[in-house]
Amino acid sequence: MTKKQFLEIFNDIDDDLIKPLIDEPERPQKIFFSENITPSLKRAFLSAAAVLCVFTVGFLTIVKLHTPTTENPPDSILDNPATLPNIPDSNISEILSSIVPTTEEKLKRAELEGEDFEIKFSEREDYFIQTVSIEKTDGTDYAAVHLVCRNVSEENPIFVSVHKSPQWERTSENNLISSYILIDINGKISLTIKYTEQATVGEKYYLEISRKKTSEPCVITGRWLP
């Protein structure tokens, strides 16, 4: 038998055996590789590209994690301890424990106040809030906010404003409920917030604290108590 005869006979094999050849989609045009490059070289190139991608993504993730933005403020001062204000090392753990409530403390506070709230600290600021509490003043339309801050004085005040939505979601000044310029010689600040027409019981509000009116505030969220 000759090659030609074998190929002619082979040409008549059953249709169903040929079907995989027909069904297979047309291969995409080669863009990156010519046919002269061996598969092992292709594999090596693709492996190197994959490793490079992983390192790039990892690097960008690390950079992003260490760069707080207005759209994505750090959830806790613990997110970026390297940028903490100047506090003696010995006091840091004590202060942090008072600032960042444990789950148990949060639960206790929620029980006491009937409502949980979250605190977001702006580590960019040079003031330092040590404690925050919000309580309803019985029989009145007022809620009291008590702040214990560091580095606040007449020459160095902080600005506090209360909003219906956080700064980065604010669409208009209508969200502003009230604003205050606060000073306290002893570093203890008490703020009384009056219920207003805009504030509904159970509605969430945002207490924003900043060193300057234009700087990124520290945000404390809570709800109007019944």
Place this chain on the structure above:
Amino acid sequence: MEDCEIIRLFFERNEQALYEVSRKYGAYCSSIARNILQNHEDAEECVNDTYAHAWEAIPPKSPPVLGAFLGRITKNLALNRIESMGREKRGGSGSDMSFDELDEFVSGDYSVESEAERKELLAVINAFLRKLPEKPRNIFIARYWGCYKMTELAARFGMSVSSVSVSLTRTRKKLKEHLEKRGFKL
């Protein structure tokens, strides 16, 4: 469009059938023709001739696998064209498509003369192919039916050229043993 609908258009002598065939199987037929002829213009002519032959053949024929039917026409036309041009298959002696590797597979001493013997041999080859694992079977068919080059096979099946070559060698050896056990001399 489904094959049965295309065949129905052929039977109705509706020229839309040629458009649908071209849309569905044009790339596949072009690929076969290019593999054999190694020339884009010749391949395109060959594919157009395929459509004309299909138009003549259907009806009365009603091929069960339209793709295989068209592919076979394309392949035969391409091989005839090669022969009429006085060249060996696909690019002359020594090229990839001269199937040099078959030199050891066939002796050239025997010939299948009768149609009965040819059919019997074909049935044995079909049975052998069905028993093969899918990948080596498809590589073997793509090489000797689709006339794919070794480099094309390597890309198509995600293997190196040497792995394709090894797979083909093993399948040829098995086929030879299979045929010789059943009294066929190659």
